[in-house]
Amino acid sequence: MSNMISADQLAQLRDDTPGLNSGVHLNHAGASLMPQAALQAIHAHLDLEAQVGPMEAGLLVADKLQDLRKHAAQLINAQADEIALMTSGSSAFGSMFAAMPRLNKGERILVGRQEWGGNLANYQRAALAAGASVETIHCHVDGSVNAHALANMIDSRVRLISLTWLPANSGLINDAAAVGKVAAAAGVPYIIDAGQALGQVPVDVQTLQCDVLKSAGRKHLRGPRGTALLYVRRTFLQQLEPAWVDVSSAPISTDAVHLRDDARRFETSEAAVALQLGLAESIKLALEWGVDQLGQVSAGLASACRTRLxxxxxxxxxxxxxxxxxxxxxxxxxxxxxxxxxxxMALKNKLAQQLIYIGANGIPYTPLDMQARGLHSIARASFSYLNTVDDVEKLARALEQLA
Known part of the structure; x- marks a missing residue:
C-alpha cells in the first residue's frame, strides 16, 4: 500500500461495513464495527457447525486457526508460538498475571497513571495480600508517563512494570518504547495493555521490549466481541505457571502432565471458533491496508473534532x-x-436516541488518572477510518442543540 489512503479506498472500506447504515458510530474505542468479511466468516462457520457438528467443524478449520496465530504474530512482530487466542483482554491479563510467582512482602509494582482499572484491581489485591505496594510512575506535564522518572524509581524490590499504552479516557499516546528501554535495562518484567493501540497504531513488541502484551479484538482491530490476543515473550513464558490447565494446555500422558511450551498454555480446548475466524479476517484487513495509514485517518478526524468542540x-x-x-x-x-x-452517561444515552453512538467512562476505568485530574466521568468520541468529517459535524450539531 502507498503511504496515503485515497478517498476511493476509504469509500471501499466503508462500503464493506454494514453497520455504518445504522447511525453515526463514534465508539470504536469500546467496540468497532466488523467488516463484511468477518461477518461472513462467522456465519459460514456456524453453518458448518450446524451441518457436521461443532467438534468436527473445528477440526476442519484447524489450519485456519494456526494461520490466525501467524497473522496475529505478524501484526505485532512476534512469533506464532508467542500468541494465545483468548476471549477478552481481561481473561488474557488475568490468566497471565495469575501464572506469575506470588509477590513477596515489600516488593513493588510500578504502573502508569492511566493504568486500566481491571489490571490495577488485580495488582492492588495481590499487593494487599502480600504486603507489597503498587506505585504510580510520575508523569510529564502533558500527563504522559515519564520514563526518566521511572528509571529513578527502580531498585531491587521492583517486581513488575505495567503500562496502559493508550488510555481509555483521553487521546494520550504514552511512550511505551521508552518505558521498555528502562524495564529491559533493569531486567524487570514489562506488561503492556494495548487495548486501544492494536489496530490504531503500529505495534512492534521487539521495539517495545515488552514481555507481555494483551488486547481485546473488538476495538480498533474491528474483530468480534469475545476475542482477544495475548502475547508472551518466549523467554518470559518459562517463568509462568498457569493457575489452572486443561487437556489442551497440559495434556496428560501415561507418565506425566506435559505443560505446553508455547503461549497456548493459556488457551483452553473450548473456544468460539466462529468468532476466532471472524477475528482472522479483521487482522488480515489490518495487515492488507496498514495500521499506520489507517490510524492516521482516525487521528486526523479526532483532531478535527477537538478543534470543532x-x-x-x-x-x-x-x-x-x-x-x-x-x-x-x-x-x-x-x-x-x-x-x-x-x-x-446521560449524554451518551441522549445522543444514542439521535443514532449518534459515543462512549462514556467513569472512575473505575482509569481510577488513578481520573482521581488525579478530579474527574468523575468523561464522554468519549472515538474515531476510526470508517468515520468522515460529516460525522464530526453531526456530533457537534447534536451537542450544540443539547447545550
Missing part, C-alpha cells in the same frame, strides 16, 4: 498528550470531553 460554549475537553510547543504528541483517535449541565 473547542469552539463550542459549554464543552470542556479532557484530552492529554498534546503539547506541540514542547514537541510532545501526537494524539490518538479518542476525544474526551464533558458538556456543562450533562452527566456523561
Amino acid at each position: 473547542a469552539r463550542m460554549p459549554g464543552i470542556t475537553l479532557h484530552d492529554l498528550g498534546d503539547l506541540s510547543d514542547l514537541g510532545i504528541g501526537p494524539q490518538s483517535g479518542i476525544v474526551a470531553f464533558n458538556l456543562r449541565g450533562h452527566d456523561a
Whole structure:
C-alpha cells in the first residue's frame, strides 16, 4: 500500500461495513464495527457447525486457526508460538498475571497513571495480600508517563512494570518504547495493555521490549466481541505457571502432565471458533491496508473534532498528550470531553436516541488518572477510518442543540 489512503479506498472500506447504515458510530474505542468479511466468516462457520457438528467443524478449520496465530504474530512482530487466542483482554491479563510467582512482602509494582482499572484491581489485591505496594510512575506535564522518572524509581524490590499504552479516557499516546528501554535495562518484567493501540497504531513488541502484551479484538482491530490476543515473550513464558490447565494446555500422558511450551498454555480446548475466524479476517484487513495509514485517518478526524468542540460554549475537553510547543504528541483517535449541565452517561444515552453512538467512562476505568485530574466521568468520541468529517459535524450539531 502507498503511504496515503485515497478517498476511493476509504469509500471501499466503508462500503464493506454494514453497520455504518445504522447511525453515526463514534465508539470504536469500546467496540468497532466488523467488516463484511468477518461477518461472513462467522456465519459460514456456524453453518458448518450446524451441518457436521461443532467438534468436527473445528477440526476442519484447524489450519485456519494456526494461520490466525501467524497473522496475529505478524501484526505485532512476534512469533506464532508467542500468541494465545483468548476471549477478552481481561481473561488474557488475568490468566497471565495469575501464572506469575506470588509477590513477596515489600516488593513493588510500578504502573502508569492511566493504568486500566481491571489490571490495577488485580495488582492492588495481590499487593494487599502480600504486603507489597503498587506505585504510580510520575508523569510529564502533558500527563504522559515519564520514563526518566521511572528509571529513578527502580531498585531491587521492583517486581513488575505495567503500562496502559493508550488510555481509555483521553487521546494520550504514552511512550511505551521508552518505558521498555528502562524495564529491559533493569531486567524487570514489562506488561503492556494495548487495548486501544492494536489496530490504531503500529505495534512492534521487539521495539517495545515488552514481555507481555494483551488486547481485546473488538476495538480498533474491528474483530468480534469475545476475542482477544495475548502475547508472551518466549523467554518470559518459562517463568509462568498457569493457575489452572486443561487437556489442551497440559495434556496428560501415561507418565506425566506435559505443560505446553508455547503461549497456548493459556488457551483452553473450548473456544468460539466462529468468532476466532471472524477475528482472522479483521487482522488480515489490518495487515492488507496498514495500521499506520489507517490510524492516521482516525487521528486526523479526532483532531478535527477537538478543534470543532473547542469552539463550542459549554464543552470542556479532557484530552492529554498534546503539547506541540514542547514537541510532545501526537494524539490518538479518542476525544474526551464533558458538556456543562450533562452527566456523561446521560449524554451518551441522549445522543444514542439521535443514532449518534459515543462512549462514556467513569472512575473505575482509569481510577488513578481520573482521581488525579478530579474527574468523575468523561464522554468519549472515538474515531476510526470508517468515520468522515460529516460525522464530526453531526456530533457537534447534536451537542450544540443539547447545550
